[in-house]
Amino acid sequence: RSVLKTPLKQAATSHSVLTEIQPDCQPLTTPPKPKEILPADPWTPTSNLKMLISAASPEIRSREQRRELSNNSREVLQAKHCLQEHLSGDEYEKSQPSRKEKSLGLLCHKFLARYPDYPSAAENNYICLDEVAEELNVERRRIYDIVNVLESLHMVSRLAKNRYAWHGRHNLSKTLQALKKVGEENKYTQQIQMIKKREYEHEFDFDGERNEEMARSFGSNEHSEMSFVELPGMEFRAASVNSRKDKSLRVMSQKFVMLFLVSTPQIVSLEVAAKILIGEDQLEDLDKSKFKTKIRRLYDIANVLSSLELIKKVHVTEERGRKPAFKWTGPDVLPNVQDTKLETTSTSCPPPISESIPSKEQCSKNLFPSRGKQNFTRHPSLIKLVKTIENDRRKIQSAPTSPVKMSASTDQNLSALPSKMAQVPAIAKHQLEGQSKKAKELKLSRSALESNQLSPEVVPKPETPRVAAPSQQPALAQPPAVCPPSHSSVSPVILPHTPAGVSYAIYLHPSQAHTVTTYSPSFMLQPVPCANVTGIKSINSKVLNKTTTEEGDNQLTTDDPTKSLTAKERPPIKSETSSQRCLKRSQALQENNLIKKYRSDEESLDPSLTFFPSGYLIPLTQCTHGNKAGFSNKEKAGICSLQHTTYSSPIASVIPVTASELKAVNIPAFQITPLNIMLSPTSIAAAPVLSNSCLNSSNTSSAQNPSSSVLNFTLQHIGLIPAGVQVPANPVLQHMPVSLQPENVSYSSENINLQEEKVSKNILQLFDRDGLSEKYSAVIPLQQPSVPKELQEPQTVTENFFRTPGGPNTVSSLSANSDGTDRISQGTLYIPQRKLEVSED
């Protein structure tokens, strides 16, 4: 898989050559910066100013204000800072915009300033990339960076080429819930711990030992499969969809967010994040260059997330020294809940009025979000299906394409909206099950392994609030079922003593709490007072930094000596050293290559590292409930649906499938909800866990409406579903005018069924996107009978259960429970144990 990425490029040589070749540019060195803007930039003279101004522009402000009211006001402040700096600064950069000015963070702020956090349904916010790029005066490439991250949060969705729809934060809470869930399922918590542990042990060197350990620790099997899965997936994907899209920034962004959501302190260091991400997707090769690249990407993502104020940069001081890290400052993720209300609340204020409606839109839009595909698809049959679906989807998407550019900068493009005709807004999801077994097994194994790590103590406590087990517990909870068994055995292995680690002495194993302690017993968390926004941070930082820093220091003081000592003392600082080495190596291109190869070999041997498939997770949508379940997991199919509430409908109907079919492909359930959210196929695949509890798949609802027949017909016609299959219809399908109420937001309940393995889910959107949203909302029927999810469980599910011993059910349920409580106190408790210092920049 490694190959997947630009294979060609890999050749270092090629790179260098290329660069050199470049015409104008100077040789290797980066193109002359100086020249750039000035000359090139039409706006140049004032470009900077313009930028700033734009940020400050009234229009923008007004928009911003909205947000600000709710949450932030920082942007402005930041902008001001920027200005000030400029002013104060000599000529400033205006002549040349300083790097900061060009920072992704700042750019992102500008970008965000253009759109309301909670767009109303009415105003459709279309985003035309070209336009935006032009207005912001940046290359399109940069816009992609922003959009990709936003997409990972479902704040935007791609409509067509060059066109995206802005959803703002409507879906954010759900997305976060889903991400959290997936993160839990993936056991990120444990992974984090492991990594930390390792670090202590031997830092960076990537010698075989470590790898081995990791592999083992992680559970070899799992990884292997994962990796396997991906590859194939990739392959097809490539054909069908773009492999890479799903792959990286988007996925990375989601994973990164997951790390925050599952971490107790909610502080994640780049290093750890990079390692986990690397490990996941691919094996981990410690290859330094790879690591470095990952870090670069993480900075990109972090800048955007910071602009969104979801995270903020801090420094964690450990024994080893300070490490750059980010602290989650976004809304707390609630458990899974279905409550719609929560959603809104969480972030900031609920938007005024109309908002409810929008949600729907978004939902629908979201549905498709991904192009991603499913990660895993393996079966040919599945693949085909997927492709077909994708194609359809594309067509659909593409159709609307006509990008209308709205010139106006801020404007909202309302005018632009094309009216559409309503269509049948039906969205169908398919969930296919691949073979989940593997995943499950893997997971199990994994879990076992992990469990080991966990301290025994911890284990027992199931879901107890994290509080009890501070740090990393969350994860623990989940696996209750799973954990117990294995951990004992493994643990020894994992445990601590590492040779390298010796110096470090103490550490515990990762298991939760201890873990914390472990490393650095001395961490202290400092709440950071100020929040900087990322992008700008630099700016602010100047001012603020000192302060903060000092504070940090002071606090640390106590610790400091220690840590400093420790760091220094340790002669053998592996981490650093190793890292350096790595760098050097990297420099030597050849070497790298060799290494990579080497690694790859190793990897191949042990594919295991990867836990999950990396899939882009889904959109959840507003719709609600879906959250948890669906998205997540690959394996699991979690279906969790959510239920929720209000409108949930029994939508989930099951498609009757013959057993054989199921086996072959799991298509457990077919759900159609207008609102549904869909999971991207990808998403599904991703989740490893098996939770089934949620699954509901199937079945159920049997009642079919007339509409159902239509639907079925349609689907079949389209080819989405096999002829024989029928999908129950929801009332929803029928267009019923409904008044939307805010709460309605969560309309449909969706049930999401995920099937294990990933399956691909396919969703169709029948209506046209552009127009839909509005209509959509109108259409949606309120009443849908709610069906308890639990009730519905398809046969398929059952099978799954079997497969997975670990018990999906438990997991999900647990997680849910845990979630609720978690966050609150954890931090507090936690603090003492670990000493972390967090300082802002």
Next chain:
DNA sequence: TGATCCCGCCAACGT
């Protein structure tokens, strides 16, 4: 210096 991360080549994808 190390941390941060801009810049833009160029591959993969789409049309």
Next chain:
DNA sequence: ACGTTGGCGGGATCA
């Protein structure tokens, strides 16, 4: 064949 996306990593800046 060309346009859009976006992986990737050199090496400039910042701190």
